[in-house]
Amino acid sequence: MSPLIIVGFGAALLFLFWLAGGRRDPGSPVPDDLSSEYLVRLPPRGLLARCLAVEDVEYAATLRSPVVLRLLLRERRRLALGWLRQTRREASRLFRLHIRMARHAPDLRPVAELKLFCQVGVFFLLYQVLAGTVHLYGPFRARTFVNSVQSLADVLAHLGGRIAETIVPPAEISAAPVRTR
Amino acid sequence: MQMAVMRTSSAREIDAAVDDLQNRTLGELTADLTRLVYLSSTRDYNTGEYQHAGLADRYGTAAAQKALARCHDAVFQGVVEAGLRDLVGQLKVYIASTGAEQEKVLDAWRRLQAYRVLVPAGCDDWSADYFVSNVKIALEAVRVETAAPER
Numbered sequence: 001m002s003p004l005i006i007v008g009f010g011a012a013l014l015f016l017f018w019l020a021g022g023r024r025d026p027g028s029p030v031p032d033d034l035s036s037e038y039l040v041r042l043p044p045r046g047l048l049a050r051c052l053a054v055e056d057v058e059y060a061a062t063l064r065s066p067v068v069l070r071l072l073l074r075e076r077r078r079l080a081l082g083w084l085r086q087t088r089r090e091a092s093r094l095f096r097l098h099i100r101m102a103r104h105a106p107d108l109r110p111v112a113e114l115k116l117f118c119q120v121g122v123f124f125l126l127y128q129v130l131a132g133t134v135h136l137y138g139p140f141r142a143r144t145f146v147n148s149v150q151s152l153a154d155v156l157a158h159l160g161g162r163i164a165e166t167i168v169p170p171a172e173i174s175a176a177p178v179r180t181r
Numbered sequence: 182m183q184m185a186v187m188r189t190s191s192a193r194e195i196d197a198a199v200d201d202l203q204n205r206t207l208g209e210l211t212a213d214l215t216r217l218v219y220l221s222s223t224r225d226y227n228t229g230e231y232q233h234a235g236l237a238d239r240y241g242t243a244a245a246q247k248a249l250a251r252c253h254d255a256v257f258q259g260v261v262e263a264g265l266r267d268l269v270g271q272l273k274v275y276i277a278s279t280g281a282e283q284e285k286v287l288d289a290w291r292r293l294q295a296y297r298v299l300v301p302a303g304c305d306d307w308s309a310d311y312f313v314s315n316v317k318i319a320l321e322a323v324r325v326e327t328a329a330p331e332r
Contacts, residue, residue: 043307047261051311056265060318065325068318072265075314079307086307 042090048083051076052139073138080139081131088127095120190244198240198248202233207252213259214271215278220253221299229302253301261312268319269326276323283327291320 060072098116102108210216223231231249240248263271276286290296296316300309 041305043305043311047308047311050262050264053264059264059266059269060322063322063325064329065321068321068325071321072318075318079311079314082307082310 040090040094042087043083048080051079051083054140057140073140076139077134080134084127084131084134088124091120091123091127190241190247194240194244195247195251198236198244199251201239202236202248202252207256211278212271212274213256213263214268215275216256217253217260217299218275220249220256221301223249224253226298250301254303257299257301257304257312261308261315265315265318265322268315269322272316272319272323283323287320287324290316 056072056076057069060069063069102113206219207216210219220231223233225232231246231253233245233249236245236248239245260268260271276283279286294313297313300312304312
């Protein structure tokens, strides 16, 4: 067995022990005022697609002005990286929230926790790859990669849904659904 | 019994105020960007509240404020979703509507960045940043297009 797998397995086990250490009694109250915290807050996804539309680059190219084209590419790169950073921040916030809740959950499910831990790990790994690609190649050449961030947003929304399930009863979840803007 | 100064507005009153605003004032303006400038100019920079005497007289202060806020959001959404070519066109229409010299308006907008106040209060940071960035590029594009009109 590779040392990397052993270290990963050990880290996952430690994470589970840490979660289990903070479990509360089934009768103890759930923290209040979390109704808005578990909503996934991301900028409108359609706007990212608009931001990366090739038509804008084509239009800027027709102006035959290197200044406009350079400004457009620089701004789009900055915005794409900003969008990625916001996605990462939101994932971190949700994961922190989940950990906070899981530490007090009376019915900790180790397999589900491990799955979530892996999902979040993959999410952050992909974030680093995408941010690096956009930074090096610009948002338009990396557009296909950036579009896959939108799929990551689905993962994030799913993650938010799972966190919601751990926090509030199903009836309340349907009243306050997880949303991406 | 004395009436409350700002009574609660009903959904019907707000809808009527929105229709009124769209049909009268906003309908007379030619581009979404012009409408956006108009709507944000009705907002008090200190309190963030919208003020429109005519609309408030007809529908009440609360309904007028909500109608202006709703229209502001909707028009902003339209502008922020517009492509760069479209935005450049809207910017030209707006500059023409001011009656001022184009170069002066472009220069003032670039230096003072007055377009930052066009963003509605409820807008998220990234969308606001995207809008500001687009206007910045559009200003440069208008300058270039004006300098070389034959292209």
